[in-house]
Every structure is written in C-alpha cells, then in structure tokens.
Amino acid sequence: MTNDPQSGKPKGSRRRFLNYSALSAAALGAAQKATAAPAAIRVPDSIPNAIKTPGTPAKFPMRGAQVFAKLCKEEGLAALFCCPGNYEVINAICEEDIPSYGGRTEGSMCAAADGFTRVTAEISACSGTEGPGFTNMIMNIAAANAARTPLLVLASNKRLADDDCEMGIQTVYQQPTTEGMRKYGKRLIDAKRIHEYGAYAFRELKSGVPGPVHLDFPSEISNARFKDASELRYYHEKEKYRSDARPHPDPKRIRELVDLIQKSKRPMIVASTGVFYSRSWDALRAVAEKAEIAVVDSGCSRGHFSDAHPLSASTAPGALLSADLVIFVGQYSMPNTGECSFSPEAHFVRIDPDPSDIGRNWPIDLGIVSCEKAALEALAAALPRMKHEAWVAELAAARKKFEDENAEYYKTGLGYKDAVHPAVIAQELSDFLYRGNIAKEQTTVVAGGYGIARYTRRYLRAFRPGQICNGAYQYGAIGPDCGYAVGVSAAVQLGIGPQAPYKGAPIVGITGDAGFAYSGMEIETMCKYKMPVVMIVYNNNAWGIMTQGKPVHMYLFQENLRYDKIGEALGAHGEYVTTPGEFLPALKRSYELAAKNRMPAVINCQAKREFWSSEYPPGFLGKVEPGCMAYSH
Amino acid sequence: MHGLQPLELRKVLNAYARRGVFRSLSETHSNAGVTFRFQWLWNTPFTMTLDPKGALIFKSVLRGVERGSAIESGVKQFLHDCQSEERVAHRRLDRRSVGVSYSNRGSAGTLRFRIKDGDMENGAKKAVQVVNEIFVDYLSTHHPSYLVEHFRVSED
Numbered sequence: 001m002t003n004d005p006q007s008g009k010p011k012g013s014r015r016r017f018l019n020y021s022a023l024s025a026a027a028l029g030a031a032q033k034a035t036a037a038p039a040a041i042r043v044p045d046s047i048p049n050a051i052k053t054p055g056t057p058a059k060f061p062m063r064g065a066q067v068f069a070k071l072c073k074e075e076g077l078a079a080l081f082c083c084p085g086n087y088e089v090i091n092a093i094c095e096e097d098i099p100s101y102g103g104r105t106e107g108s109m110c111a112a113a114d115g116f117t118r119v120t121a122e123i124s125a126c127s128g129t130e131g132p133g134f135t136n137m138i139m140n141i142a143a144a145n146a147a148r149t150p151l152l153v154l155a156s157n158k159r160l161a162d163d164d165c166e167m168g169i170q171t172v173y174q175q176p177t178t179e180g181m182r183k184y185g186k187r188l189i190d191a192k193r194i195h196e197y198g199a200y201a202f203r204e205l206k207s208g209v210p211g212p213v214h215l216d217f218p219s220e221i222s223n224a225r226f227k228d229a230s231e232l233r234y235y236h237e238k239e240k241y242r243s244d245a246r247p248h249p250d251p252k253r254i255r256e257l258v259d260l261i262q263k264s265k266r267p268m269i270v271a272s273t274g275v276f277y278s279r280s281w282d283a284l285r286a287v288a289e290k291a292e293i294a295v296v297d298s299g300c301s302r303g304h305f306s307d308a309h310p311l312s313a314s315t316a317p318g319a320l321l322s323a324d325l326v327i328f329v330g331q332y333s334m335p336n337t338g339e340c341s342f343s344p345e346a347h348f349v350r351i352d353p354d355p356s357d358i359g360r361n362w363p364i365d366l367g368i369v370s371c372e373k374a375a376l377e378a379l380a381a382a383l384p385r386m387k388h389e390a391w392v393a394e395l396a397a398a399r400k401k402f403e404d405e406n407a408e409y410y411k412t413g414l415g416y417k418d419a420v421h422p423a424v425i426a427q428e429l430s431d432f433l434y435r436g437n438i439a440k441e442q443t444t445v446v447a448g449g450y451g452i453a454r455y456t457r458r459y460l461r462a463f464r465p466g467q468i469c470n471g472a473y474q475y476g477a478i479g480p481d482c483g484y485a486v487g488v489s490a491a492v493q494l495g496i497g498p499q500a501p502y503k504g505a506p507i508v509g510i511t512g513d514a515g516f517a518y519s520g521m522e523i524e525t526m527c528k529y530k531m532p533v534v535m536i537v538y539n540n541n542a543w544g545i546m547t548q549g550k551p552v553h554m555y556l557f558q559e560n561l562r563y564d565k566i567g568e569a570l571g572a573h574g575e576y577v578t579t580p581g582e583f584l585p586a587l588k589r590s591y592e593l594a595a596k597n598r599m600p601a602v603i604n605c606q607a608k609r610e611f612w613s614s615e616y617p618p619g620f621l622g623k624v625e626p627g628c629m630a631y632s633h
Numbered sequence: 634m635h636g637l638q639p640l641e642l643r644k645v646l647n648a649y650a651r652r653g654v655f656r657s658l659s660e661t662h663s664n665a666g667v668t669f670r671f672q673w674l675w676n677t678p679f680t681m682t683l684d685p686k687g688a689l690i691f692k693s694v695l696r697g698v699e700r701g702s703a704i705e706s707g708v709k710q711f712l713h714d715c716q717s718e719e720r721v722a723h724r725r726l727d728r729r730s731v732g733v734s735y736s737n738r739g740s741a742g743t744l745r746f747r748i749k750d751g752d753m754e755n756g757a758k759k760a761v762q763v764v765n766e767i768f769v770d771y772l773s774t775h776h777p778s779y780l781v782e783h784f785r786v787s788e789d
Binding site: 317336342363394620624632 | 652787
C-alpha cells in the first residue's frame with residue numbers, strides 16, 4: 001500500500017483515492033488560474049533528434065532480429081510503421097536506417113504501411129506486439145489482403161518454451177488468425193532458419209500476385225545470438241534465394257490478342273493493381289497509343305494511366321458499355337458479372353501472372369499468363385499502328401457528359417445553404433487541386449470514406465501513378481483512412497517511387513465521421529512527424545449505412561461533433577465548416593499551413609444525414625465500375 | 634404465326650451461354666411460349682420468353698418497382714433515350730427493327746421487345762443489351778439501394 005504524498009496517510013481505499021484526486025484537481029485548477037495558461041502542445045526535441053541520429057547497422061555477432069533486419073535492408077524494405085512491442089525486431093529495423101514511424105494503434109500503423117505501399121509500389125512493414133497488438137491489426141491486414149498489397153506484417157510472440165501455458169499475458173496463436181487474409185505466413189520456430197524464412201517472405205512479397213506476408217517472432221528467435229554466418233542456415237545474398245525473372249507471355253497468345261484488337265472497333269484495357277506493382281505504366285501507354293485503345297483504371301490506387309489522356313475512360317463511365325473488347329490487365333480482385341459496366345457482346349481477355357486465377361468470376365475469351373509488364377511490352381512490339389477515331393471521339397463525349405453531370409450535382413449541392421453538401425466539397429477540392437496554382441500532378445489523395453467517396457471519387461483525378469489511394473476498396477473498411485494518410489504522407493515526404501517528383505508536398509485525406517473514429521488519433525502521429533496532411537472529415541452525424549434502414553439510434557451519432565477540436569487537441573490545425581461558402585477558404589488556409597509549416601489540419605465539414613435521402617437530390621449516389629468511381633474492384 | 638422460331642433465339646442464347654455470359658441456361662415450353670431461364674447479372678436468375686406473338690419478354694424483371702415511382706419513370710426515360718438519334722449507333726435501339734415497351738403489374742416491371750424486321754439474332758441481342766444497360770448503368774448509377782434490396786447486390 002502506498003501513502004498519500006500530501007498527507008502521508010495510506011491511500012488504501014477507492015473513496016480515499018477519489019477524494020484525493022478531486023482535491024488535487026481542484027488545487028491544480030486553482031493554481032492554473034492563478035498562474036499561466038496550460039503548456040502548449042509541442043513536439044519534444046528528442047523526437048527530431050532521434051530521427052536525425054543515424055542508426056548503427058548490425059555486424060556479427062548478431063541477434064536473430066538483427067539478422068532479419070539486415071535482410072529487410074538488403075531487400076529494400078522502404079518503411080516500417082509500428083507501435084511498441086516486438087522491440088528486438090523494430091529496433092533492429094530502425095538501426096538499419098529503414099525509415100520507421102511509431103503511431104497510436106497497431107491497426108492504423110498496418111493501414112499506414114498499406115497506404116504507403118499502395119502509392120509507391122514498394123514493400124513496407126507494420127509491426128505490433130504479440131496478442132493485443134497483433135489482433136489490433138487484423139481488420140487492416142484483411143483490407144491489405146483484399147487490395148493485394150505486398151505488406152510485411154511482423155509481430156512478436158511469446159517464448160516457444162511457454163507455448164500452451166498461458167503463462168503471463170498475451171497468449172494467442174497468430175498464424176491461424178491470419179489464415180485467409182494473407183499470401184504467406186510463418187511462425188518462426190528455429191532460430192538458425194531466421195534468414196531462410198526472411199527469404200521465404202520476400203520471395204512471396206516480390207513475385208506473382210502480391211499479398212500480405214505475416215511472420216511472428218517468438219522471443220527465442222529474435223533474441224538468438226549468432227557469432228557468425230556459419231550458425232545460420234541458407235545465409236546468402238538475395239540473388240541466391242530468389243529471382244527477379246518474370247513469366248513472359250506465349251507469343252502465340254499475343255498474336256491472338258493482336259488479332260482480337262485488329263477486329264475490334266472499340267477496344268479497352270482495364271489497367272489494375274498488377275499494372276501498378278509491375279510498374280508497367282509506360283508500356284501501358286505505349287500499347288494504348290499505338291492502337292488507340294481506351295484505358296480505364298481500376299484497383300486500390302489510381303493513376304497508372306493519366307485521366308488527362310485522350311484515351312482515358314476512367315472518367316467516361318458512359319463509354320464502358322460500348323467497348324467490344326475488354327482486356328483486364330493485372331485485375332487481381334476480379335468482379336463478377338454485373339459488377340462492371342460492360343456489354344454482353346464484348347469479348348474478354350485476362351492478362352495475369354497467376355494461371356489459376358484466369359477465368360475466375362468473369363468468363364474469358366483469351367487468357368494470357370504473364371507478368372503484366374512483359375505482356376504489355378510484347379503487345380506494344382507486336383501491335384501494328386491502328387486508328388479508332390470514332391472511338392476516341394466517343395470517349396471524349398462520354399467524359400464531357402460525366403463532367404456536365406458533376407457540374408450539375410455541384411450546382412444542386414450549392415443550393416443547400418445550411419450544411420455542406422458532398423458535391424460542394426468534391427468540386428471545390430477538385431478545382432483547388434487541379435485547376436488552381438498547384439500542379440495538377442502534385443497532390444496525392446487518400447480517397448476514403450463511405451458516402452462521401454461516392455461524390456469525391458467522381459471529381460478527384462489522377463494524372464500519374466500512385467496519385468490516388470482508394471481508401472475503402474474490396475474489403476470495404478472505411479475506418480483506416482487516417483492510417484492510410486500517415487503512410488501516404490510518409491511516402492511523399494520521403495519521395496519514394498512515383499512520389500519522388502513531389503517529395504515534401506502536402507497530401508489530402510478524405511474520411512467520414514464514422515471512419516474518423518477508427519483512426520483519428522493518428523492525427524497526433526501526423527503532428528509528431530510534421531506530416532503535411534489536410535484531412536477532410538465529412539460529418540453527417542451518422543453511419544453511412546443508415547441509408548439502408550430507418551434512421552434509428554443505432555445508426556446515429558450526436559450532432560455537430562467537433563472533429564476539428566479533436567484535431568486541435570492533438571496538435572493540428574482545425575476548421576469547422578458549416579456552410580458551403582466556408583469550405584474553400586478553410587481548405588486554402590489548411591493547405592497553406594501544411595505547405596509552409598508542415599502542420600496537419602482537420603477540416604470538419606458539417607453535413608447532414610438527410611443528404612443521402614431522395615428528398616435531397618442528388619441523394620446517395622450509385623457508381624459504375626471500373627474507373628474513377630470504382631469502389632469494389 | 635409470327636414466323637420467329639425458338640430455334641433462332643435458342644442459337645443466340647446458347648452463344649451467350651457458351652461464352653459464359655449466361656450460366657445454367659434451360660428452357661421450358663408452355664402456352665405462354667418458350668421460356669429460357671439463366672443465371673446472369675450478380676449470378677441472379679433471369680427469364681426471357683418468346684411469346685406466341687413473337688415478342689421477347691423479360692417478365693417481372695424489375696421486381697418491387699411501384700407504379701409511378703421514380704425508378705419506373707427513370708426506366709421509361711432510359712428506354713426512350715435508347716431510341717434517340719443522339720445515342721451512338723452501336724447502342725441505339727432502332728425503332729424500325731425493334732420496339733420496346735414497359736408495363737407494370739403487381740409492382741413488377743416487365744419489358745417487352747417486339748421484333749419488327751424478323752431478324753431474331755439482332756432483336757435478341759438488342760434486348761439483352763438494353764436489359765444489361767438498365768441494370769449495370771442506369772440502376773447502378775441512380776438506384777443503388779434498389780439493387781441492394783432486390784438483387785442482393787453488395788451495399789458497399
């Protein structure tokens with residue numbers, strides 16, 4: 001039993017404790033009134049100092065965690081997002097000078113890593129402690145799996161010696177938990193094989209159709225000590241344990257595809273996740289331009305083909321049904337019939353590295369097993385020059401029709417004066433990012449949320465690879481958006497992959513009030529790392545799903561909640577926007593602070609749930625896939 | 634007798650089935666004509682009947698649509714637009730070849746395609762295209778909740 005430091009009396013009861021607390025609080029309050037204002041939120045020097053201090057890469061003798069961290073470094077692991085726990089591994093990774101970030105929940109850090117990879121095409125890792133930290137990541141591991149993100153999921157685990165004992169705390173069997181939401185997983189059980197299983201992990205991460213890889217480290221493994229390499233099995237350079245070779249297409253099949261394209265009047269490529277991860281955007285453009293083939297984006301990130309290109313169909317939903325030949329390239333999350341807006345008369349081709357997936361869900365006329373880049377390069381070489389002038393004109397007309405429809409929605413949205421309609425947010429954000437003083441290719445956007453995304457995705461544009469991270473994708477998790485924004489901002493701050501030309505630029509994130517609840521604390525992470533993120537929160541006082549039922553209490557929140565104040569309390573700039581006219585000035589102020597001071601902002605846009613009803617046209621919008629509106633595939 | 638043989642329609646629908654557009658195609662004969670059943674959009678069942686007058690009928694294809702509702706007027710407008718000269722030729726419904734009408738009985742919308750020029754292949758394909766567009770374009774864009782409620786489409 002401890003003593004009250006004021007009175008010296010024992011603090012043995014709850015009542016006594018509460019009395020003491022109340023007295024202390026009152027005394028503190030009085031003291032504050034009498035003296036100065038509360039201390040300002042600040043980033044302690046120890047944070048930037050620690051970031052600036054170079055790590056000390058390990059040399060033999062090494063511990064298991066260091067062996068693994070060195071392998072990650074050799075493999076080019078681009079970033080680590082973590083919470084405390086799994087200390088040996090995360091500290092060793094950090095010491096290898098792999099950019100490392102610590103956030104507020106493991107789940108959000110998992111989303112951060114997913115977001116990072118979705119806009120860079122580079123592998124990143126997330127980590128949490130055994131048990132609770134690991135299970136906190138589950139939703140976002142599943143989201144990454146649905147998105148086919150090559151995400152390295154790391155977690156500590158209890159001692160092998162304590163298996164099944166429930167000794168102490170945090171006992172859980174991790175691998176069965178991630179089964180069904182990962183590409184590969186392994187609990188490491190033999191310290192000598194730590195490098196070998198690291199190689200297993202990166203072989204899976206860097207080949208075929210990607211997906212999360214989950215390794216869990218019992219403490220005997222991460223703490224094992226190795227005097228030299230002779231104590232490890234299969235300890236050799238990556239060129240010896242994996243190959244960068246890729247499956248190339250059968251030339252006969254490429255000829256068949258050329259034949260189909262030559263017969264087609266309105267050919268279209270659906271450029272999806274595999275195009276991004278194989279970095280084949282240049283080959284894609286070469287194919288499209290050589291034969292005037294339309295291209296529509298799909299997948300969990302956008303921009304592999306610029307929306308500004310005359311052959312882009314990403315913002316021409318009305319043209320999709322005209323395509324008479326559809327070539328899915330790297331479409332890993334395959335739609336079912338009805339989920340894409342294509343004609344029953346069209347012929348369908350799939351190009352995919354996994355032969356076992358070709359023909360799943362969507363019937364095909366031709367399947368080509370190949371790395372997407374190899375197939376597109378072969379196709380570009382084999383195709384004769386072709387013109388499809390009428391098709392190009394139809395695409396242009398469909399894009400214009402879509403823009404006109406959006407302009408009409410905006411006009412309608414402006415008519416609602418007592419709250420901010422989503423069309424106002426979407427159009428004015430779009431104008432600000434693409435038609436103002438900012439280069440239209442610059443700003444990377446996390447397009448999250450549920451109902452709000454039905455609007456913003458219609459107006460957001462992608463002009464280069466990795467410019468849009470589609471928050472909710474096939475798994476439909478709306479909560480990770482602030483986590484995604486941490487990862488995307490880290491990618492832009494570091495200038496990784498296609499983000500390199502825009503290194504240091506602010507990013508924009510969009511989420512809903514429901515989604516903010518899941519990962520809003522990561523605003524603090526943004527502040528801590530001075531990440532210039534403008535986070536737009538669409539606040540309609542309800543879960544988006546309330547459109548599917550009566551607005552009963554289970555679907556509703558308190559009204560007029562101040563997410564901007566939460567942002568301020570965590571160190572960000574806050575804006576509360578309650579009328580349409582206030583949105584753009586708030587956006588400008590927030591962006592300026594982000595650009596000049598690297599200060600995150602939360603723009604709380606007060607809407608109302610009735611905007612999803614038919615009495616408030618345009619109401620809750622539907623969507624057409626693939627293209628800019630795509631939500632599922 | 635209309636002169637349009639089920640054989641010709643069967644050929645067209647079989648071609649869709651061979652390509653995997655329709656699944657589980659079957660047919661039954663009755664006084665109402667020849668009815669083809671198949672799994673199609675969102676893996677849900679559809680029927681198309683060739684009636685004794687030679688019309689292709691998607692009976693009650695729009696179930697749960699109230700008479701005079703916004704969906705109904707939207708579908709009617711969509712059918713009108715399908716026949717518009719402003720529509721690209723390859724997606725236009727040429728009135729001289731195929732006529733289309735909509736009716737509602739018991740809160741279920743039925744589409745009836747009348748083949749005027751005797752070209753069953755063209756008529757059947759046009760009918761399938763129009764129904765496809767109603768679902769994957771018009772309803773998906775403007776009435777997503779209807780598809781969730783009546784076609785078990787995911788409410789994402």
